[in-house]
Amino acid sequence: MSVTKAPAAPREPRPDEPPVRQGRPYESARRYARWLPVAPGTVLLLLFLIGPIGYCVYLAFTDLQLTGQANASFVGLDNFTRAFGDEDFVNAVVLTLVFTLVSSIIGQNTLGLTLAALMQRASKTVRTVTGAIVICAWVVPEIVAGFLLYTFFHRRGTLNEVLDFLHLPDQNWLFTLPILAVSFANIWRGTAFSMLVYSAALSEIPDEVTESAQIDGANAWQRLIHVTLPMIRRSIGTNLMLNTLQTLSVFGLIWAMTRGGPGNRSETLPVFMYDQAFNKALIGYGTAVALLLLVVGGLFSVVYLRLMREEV
Amino acid sequence: MRPTAPLALALSAVLTAGVLTGCSLGPDDDPNTVEIAFPKDIDNNVTVRDDYLAYVAKQFEKANPGKKVKLVPIQAPQNDYYTKIQIMMRSPNTAPDLVYEDTFLLQSDIESGYLQPLDKYLDKWDDWSKFEDTAKQAGESEDGKTYGVPDGTDTRGLWFNKKIFMKAGLPTDWAPKTWDDVLEAARAVKKNVPDVTPFNIFTGKAAGEAAAMQGFEMLLYGTQDQLYDEKSKKWVVGSEGFRDSLEFVDTVFKEKLGPHVSDALSPDIQTQVMTDHLPKEKLAIALDGSWINQQWIKTGGAPWPEWSETMGVAPMPTQNGQEPGKTSMSGGWAWSIPKKSGNHDLAWKMIETLQQPENAREWCIRGSQIAVREDVARDRKYLNAIPRTKFFTDLVDVTHYRPALPLYPRVSEAITVAMEKVTTGDATPAQGARSYDKQVRSITDGAVIKR
Numbered sequence: 001m002s003v004t005k006a007p008a009a010p011r012e013p014r015p016d017e018p019p020v021r022q023g024r025p026y027e028s029a030r031r032y033a034r035w036l037p038v039a040p041g042t043v044l045l046l047l048f049l050i051g052p053i054g055y056c057v058y059l060a061f062t063d064l065q066l067t068g069q070a071n072a073s074f075v076g077l078d079n080f081t082r083a084f085g086d087e088d089f090v091n092a093v094v095l096t097l098v099f100t101l102v103s104s105i106i107g108q109n110t111l112g113l114t115l116a117a118l119m120q121r122a123s124k125t126v127r128t129v130t131g132a133i134v135i136c137a138w139v140v141p142e143i144v145a146g147f148l149l150y151t152f153f154h155r156r157g158t159l160n161e162v163l164d165f166l167h168l169p170d171q172n173w174l175f176t177l178p179i180l181a182v183s184f185a186n187i188w189r190g191t192a193f194s195m196l197v198y199s200a201a202l203s204e205i206p207d208e209v210t211e212s213a214q215i216d217g218a219n220a221w222q223r224l225i226h227v228t229l230p231m232i233r234r235s236i237g238t239n240l241m242l243n244t245l246q247t248l249s250v251f252g253l254i255w256a257m258t259r260g261g262p263g264n265r266s267e268t269l270p271v272f273m274y275d276q277a278f279n280k281a282l283i284g285y286g287t288a289v290a291l292l293l294l295v296v297g298g299l300f301s302v303v304y305l306r307l308m309r310e311e312v
Numbered sequence: 313m314r315p316t317a318p319l320a321l322a323l324s325a326v327l328t329a330g331v332l333t334g335c336s337l338g339p340d341d342d343p344n345t346v347e348i349a350f351p352k353d354i355d356n357n358v359t360v361r362d363d364y365l366a367y368v369a370k371q372f373e374k375a376n377p378g379k380k381v382k383l384v385p386i387q388a389p390q391n392d393y394y395t396k397i398q399i400m401m402r403s404p405n406t407a408p409d410l411v412y413e414d415t416f417l418l419q420s421d422i423e424s425g426y427l428q429p430l431d432k433y434l435d436k437w438d439d440w441s442k443f444e445d446t447a448k449q450a451g452e453s454e455d456g457k458t459y460g461v462p463d464g465t466d467t468r469g470l471w472f473n474k475k476i477f478m479k480a481g482l483p484t485d486w487a488p489k490t491w492d493d494v495l496e497a498a499r500a501v502k503k504n505v506p507d508v509t510p511f512n513i514f515t516g517k518a519a520g521e522a523a524a525m526q527g528f529e530m531l532l533y534g535t536q537d538q539l540y541d542e543k544s545k546k547w548v549v550g551s552e553g554f555r556d557s558l559e560f561v562d563t564v565f566k567e568k569l570g571p572h573v574s575d576a577l578s579p580d581i582q583t584q585v586m587t588d589h590l591p592k593e594k595l596a597i598a599l600d601g602s603w604i605n606q607q608w609i610k611t612g613g614a615p616w617p618e619w620s621e622t623m624g625v626a627p628m629p630t631q632n633g634q635e636p637g638k639t640s641m642s643g644g645w646a647w648s649i650p651k652k653s654g655n656h657d658l659a660w661k662m663i664e665t666l667q668q669p670e671n672a673r674e675w676c677i678r679g680s681q682i683a684v685r686e687d688v689a690r691d692r693k694y695l696n697a698i699p700r701t702k703f704f705t706d707l708v709d710v711t712h713y714r715p716a717l718p719l720y721p722r723v724s725e726a727i728t729v730a731m732e733k734v735t736t737g738d739a740t741p742a743q744g745a746r747s748y749d750k751q752v753r754s755i756t757d758g759a760v761i762k763r
Binding site for chain 1: 391392394395398399417419420421423424425426516517518572573574577579718719721722725732733735736738
C-alpha cells in the first residue's frame with residue numbers, strides 16, 4: 001500500500017511506452033503477454049481474498065445462524081439497523097474508540113517516539129539491550145502475550161506480588177477496569193513497531209539541520225516541535241495508520257485476558273462480533289458488525305491520509 | 313490466435329484449481345476410519361471421556377478388522393466446543409463421522425440440518441427398546457424422527473462437605489427446606505469457617521449452559537414459574553420466579569457467600585470446582601451435577617478416596633418449601649451422526665459398540681451417569697459402583713427437563729448474560745430480568761407470554 005503520494009505532475013510519456021494508437025499487431029500481443037506472469041497471482045487473489053470478502057458482504061445482509069435455523073433468508077439492512085439500536089453494539093463502539101485512543105494513538109505512538117529519541121543519544125550497548133527487550137514483547141504471538149499479561153494483572157498475579165512487596169494497595173484491573181488492563185497490554189506489546197518506525201525516521205534527519213537550529217538558539221522543545229516533528233510527519237502518519245488498523249482488529253489479546261468481560265466492560269468490536277456470531281449463533285449479524293468495523297477503519301485511514309497530504 | 317488477458321487468466325485459473333483439488337483440504341475421508349468428535353476437558357489431568365472412548369475404540373478395531381477409530385478431542389470450554397462442532401458439521405470436508413451432542417443443543421442442530429436421522433438403524437436395533445422413553449425424547453424432533461442415542465442422564469443437587477459443616481456447627485445430615493435455609497447455611501460457614509468459600513453456584517457467560525442449568529434453572533424450576541409455557545407454546549417473560557432466582561444469585565455474590573466474582577466468571581470454574589475446590593476442601597456447598605464424583609474415583613482427574621465419607625448430598629429445595637419440596641434438572645449427552653459425514657454406516661456401528669450393555673455400563677460407572685437403559689439401571693455392578701448413585705437416581709421423580717426446542721440455546725445464553733450482569737453488580741435483579749425479557753422477545757420474534 002503506498003501512502004505517500006506526491007501531487008501528480010503532468011507526466012512525460014516514457015520512451016518505451018507503446019503509442020496510444022496501436023501500430024503493428026504484435027505490439028498489442030506483447031501488451032497482453034505482459035499479463036501472463038501476473039495472472040496466477042491475480043487469480044489466487046480473486047479466489048482467496050475477494051471471494052470470501054464478497055461472501056461476507058453477502059452474509060451481512062442475511063439472517064444466517066450457526067444453529068437453530070433451517071434456511072437463511074435475505075433481510076436487507078435489518079442487521080445494520082439492529083446494530084444501531086443495540087446498546088451493546090454502541091458500548092462496543094465506545095470501548096473500541098477508547099482502546100484505540102489510549103493504547104495506540106497515545107500509548108504506542110508516544111512511547112515509541114520517546115524510546116526512539118532516547119535511543120538515538122544512547123550508547124550502542126544501551127540501544128541494543130533496550131531494543132531487544134522491547135522487540136521481544138512484539139515478537140511473542142498475540143495469544144501468548146495475552147496469557148502473560150493475564151497472569152501479570154490477575155488478582156493473585158505478578159503485579160500484586162510486587163505491590164505487596166512495596167506495601168502498596170492491591171489492584172484487580174482485569175475485573176474493575178478491564179479496558180485499561182487490555183490497553184496497557186496492547187501498549188506493552190505494540191510499542192516496538194512504533195519505536196522501529198521512528199528510529200528509522202529520526203536517523204534520516206541530517207545532523208546539520210538540528211545543529212543549525214541549535215545555533216539559531218532553539219531549545220530542545222522548540223527543536224522537537226519546529227524541526228524534528230515536521231520532518232518526520234510522514235512517518236508519523238504512516239505509523240498512526242498502521243497502528244490504528246492493527247489495534248482496531250485486536251482480538252486474541254482481549255479474548256485471552258478478559259473474554260470481553262466482566263459483563264461487557266471490555267467487549268470491543270472484534271470481541272462483540274465474535275460473541276454475536278459464535279456464542280449467540282447470529283452469523284449474519286456478526287458479519288454485519290464486521291463490515292461496520294471495516295468502515296471505522298476506513299474512516300481512520302481517510303483522516304490520516306488527509307493529514308499526510310497537507311503541506312506544512 | 314493471440315494470447316489475451318482473459319485467456320491468460322482462465323489458463324491460470326485452471327492451473328490453480330488443479331493444484332487446489334490435488335491437495336485434500338479436509339481430514340481423511342477414509343471409508344474405513346470413523347472419526348469421533350468429543351469434548352476434552354481444559355484440565356489435561358481430566359481424561360475420563362478420552363480413556364473411555366479409547367477403551368471402546370480398541371474393542372471396535374478388534375471386532376472389525378481393517379476399520380480404524382480416530383478420536384478427535386476438542387479441548388475447549390464447553391461453549392466453544394458447541395461452536396466448533398457446528399462449524400465442523402457445516403462442510404463435508406470437516407464433518408466428523410460421529411459427534412457427541414449435549415441434548416440441549418440437539419433440537420437446534422436438528423433444525424439446522426446438521427444431523428442424520430437414525431430411524432433406519434434404530435428400526436433394526438433390538439436394544440433401542442431397552443432405552444427409557446424420557447431419554448429417547450431428547451433426540452426426537454418435531455418430524456417424529458430420532459437423531460441421537462443418549463448414553464446417560466443426570467440430575468442436580470447440593471453437595472456439601474461434612475467436615476466443614478461440623479466446624480461451622482451445621483448438621484452433617486443437612487436437608488434444607490427452602491432457599492433461605494441454603495443461604496443461612498452458607499452464612500454460618502462464612503462466619504465460622506472464614507478461610508473457605510461457603511457456596512458455589514455457576515453464573516455468567518463463560519460457564520454457559522452450566523450457569524443456566526445447574527445454576528439458574530435449579531432455582532427457577534423450584535418457583536411457581538418456568539421458562540416456557542407448554543399450553544400457549546410461548547416463552548415466559550416478566551415472571552416473578554425469574555426475578556426471585558436472580559435475586560438469589562445477587563444475594564450470594566453481594567454477601568460474598570460465593571467465590572470471588574472474577575473466579576466465578578472464569579471459563580474454567582466448572583473444572584476447578586470438580587478437581588480442586590471440592591477435593592481440596594476449599595468449598596463448603598456446591599450446587600452441582602450428579603456426575604462430578606466421576607473425578608474422584610480412580611479413573612477420574614482428581615482421585616479422592618475419602619470423598620464418600622466427606623461429601624454429603626441434599627436435594628435442592630423449592631423456593632419456600634412448596635410441594636414437592638425438592639427440585640432437580642436433567643439433561644445428558646447423546647451420540648449423533650452428522651449429515652455430511654459420508655460414513656454413516658460405520659458411525660452407526662460405532663454407536664452400537666458404545667451401547668453394548670457392558671460398554672454402556674462402563675460409561676455410566678466411569679462418567680458417574682444415571683443409566684438410561686433399563687438393563688444397566690438394574691445392574692448390581694452399576695448400582696454398587698459409586699455411592700450416591702441411588703440418591704441422584706431418586707431425584708428423577710422430581711426432575712425437570714429443559715424446553716426441547718431449537719431456540720433454547722439462545723434463550724439459555726440470554727439467561728447467562730442476565731446472570732452475569734447481576735453477579736458483577738452492573739444490574740439489579742429487576743434490571744437483569746428486564747434485559748432478559750427484551751432479549752427473549754427479540755430471539756422469539758415476540759412469541760412470548762407475560763406473567
